[in-house]
Amino acid sequence: MAGWQEALECQARTRAKAGLTRTLRHRAPDDSVVDLAGNDYLGLAVHPEVIAASVRALQAYGLGATGSRLVRGSTDAHADLETELAGWLGAERALVYSSGYLANLGAVRALAGPGTLLVSDRYNHASLIDGCRGSGAEVVVAPHADPAALAAILGAHPGRAKVFVTESVFSVDGDLAPLAELHAVTSAHDTLLLVDDAHAIGILGRHGSGGVAAAGLAGLADVVVTATLSKSLGGAGGVIAGPAALIRHLVDTGRTFIYDTAPPPAVVAGVHAALRITRAADDRRAVLADRGRLTARRLTAAGFTVPTPAAGVLSVPAPGPEAALSWAADCRDRGIAVGCFRPPSTPDGSSRLRLTLNAGISQQDFDRALDVIVECAP
Incomplete structure (x- = not known):
């Protein structure tokens, strides 16, 4: 009866070799990480x-x-x-x-x-x-x-x-x-x-x-x-x-x-x-749009192909799943949370960081987050 568990372990080893293991990371109430990974675009979750x-x-x-x-x-x-x-x-x-x-x-x-x-x-x-x-x-x-x-x-x-x-x-x-x-x-x-x-x-x-x-x-x-x-x-x-x-x-x-x-x-x-x-949040939408344009300019200047986002989502290409994992982990170690998208979450089979803009964080923190993303790039 243990054979099914061994089959699952075998699949897990295969995923690990391909850089596709996923890990739960628990967030504390007093978490101070600058969040460019969640989807709280207008910063209303804590309003x-x-x-x-x-x-x-x-x-x-x-x-x-x-x-x-x-x-x-x-x-x-x-x-x-x-x-x-x-x-x-x-x-x-x-x-x-x-x-x-x-x-x-x-x-x-x-x-x-x-x-x-x-x-x-x-x-x-x-x-x-x-x-x-x-x-x-x-x-x-x-x-x-x-x-x-x-x-x-x-x-x-x-x-x-x-x-x-x-x-x-x-x-x-x-x-x-x-x-x-x-x-x-x-x-x-x-x-x-x-x-x-x-x-x-x-x-x-x-x-x-x-x-x-x-x-x-x-x-x-x-x-x-x-x-x-x-x-x-x-x-x-x-x-x-x-x-x-x-x-x-x-x-x-x-x-x-x-x-x-x-x-x-x-x-x-x-x-x-x-x-x-x-x-009534046209002001927050304007901040989000400004940050989208800023992010595209900053990352493009650093050598990435990043168009200005249509809304609050943009992706930054990574060389592969392990590089994307390492990049996201290095950002997190420096206090910046970014999304890490790898197959099968990506429709084209490639890996990237996914950044979700947030109008609720300070401009100082947002600017620092962009600096860290560029500095940690593989």
């Missing part, structure tokens, strides 16, 4: 108003939601957040999930099934890929952010139900999908467009309403939006926003909604407070 709203809900409702949304898990806090999210994203309705991962699984599986042609951008996040794999649909992987290639794929399947799945701002390299052009293609071929807006909400669009809104696509009947509540909004959870008929379908049939415990009311209330701050 006093966000924390106060969460504490009030914690005192009112207790620690957890105590059940699924359809049993005892739905509260006024959930309903209020969903109403404001729908208005912010320009959708008829919104439905909150306990994670962005489950929201993506639920959205893909609701829109596609046996007989559907499901087209997925090559660089999509793992949650979208897993949703595609579990949908039962025929899946075609499309070249990255390529409207012409998408048109050719969709044009080869007339008369079929079709869905195209993409991110707005891609989670590894931070590049922006040409959403308006992609929608022109999907519209011409009677295809639904599903956009994961996780890395764009709070940053792009009027009042931070996201990449879909910035592209002029908010509220269209053939566009569905998903997002996490854990990045610009500083909390946890996910959302699907779209036509009322879709939300009704998800409530009635969506397994990742029906059978999952609801997100805690304290988290939901904190996210709601963060959303209200975000809508």
Whole structure:
């Protein structure tokens, strides 16, 4: 019976030789590291108003939601957040999930099934890929952010139900999908467009309403939006926003909604407070944009190929997985946290540091972080 454990140990040794071992690093409450690895783009996770709203809900409702949304898990806090999210994203309705991962699984599986042609951008996040794999649909992987290639794929399947799945701002390299052009293609071929807006909400669009809104696509009947509540909004959870008929379908049939415990009311209330701050946070968005331009200039001057980020994510190429690990560890030893992305997290098989900009840290700390990243480069 121990053979299965030996097989796992063998796989672990293989990963170690390839530089693909992963390690949990626990963060203390008083951690002083300058954070360019987390996704708290606007610095709202520790905002006093966000924390106060969460504490009030914690005192009112207790620690957890105590059940699924359809049993005892739905509260006024959930309903209020969903109403404001729908208005912010320009959708008829919104439905909150306990994670962005489950929201993506639920959205893909609701829109596609046996007989559907499901087209997925090559660089999509793992949650979208897993949703595609579990949908039962025929899946075609499309070249990255390529409207012409998408048109050719969709044009080869007339008369079929079709869905195209993409991110707005891609989670590894931070590049922006040409959403308006992609929608022109999907519209011409009677295809639904599903956009994961996780890395764009709070940053792009009027009042931070996201990449879909910035592209002029908010509220269209053939566009569905998903997002996490854990990045610009500083909390946890996910959302699907779209036509009322879709939300009704998800409530009635969506397994990742029906059978999952609801997100805690304290988290939901904190996210709601963060959303209200975000809508008026043009100053924080301006800081983020300035830091994106500064980072691209600084790293380009140091010899790296780093374009100005579309939102808050940018990647710096590393020679390989072990070099990326060593680079990130050296930065961490000097008080700077950076992301280290290696296969299979990278869609093209290469390794890099991923930097996530943060408007909530001081300019002095941010400048020091860039110096350390350059000085520690392999």
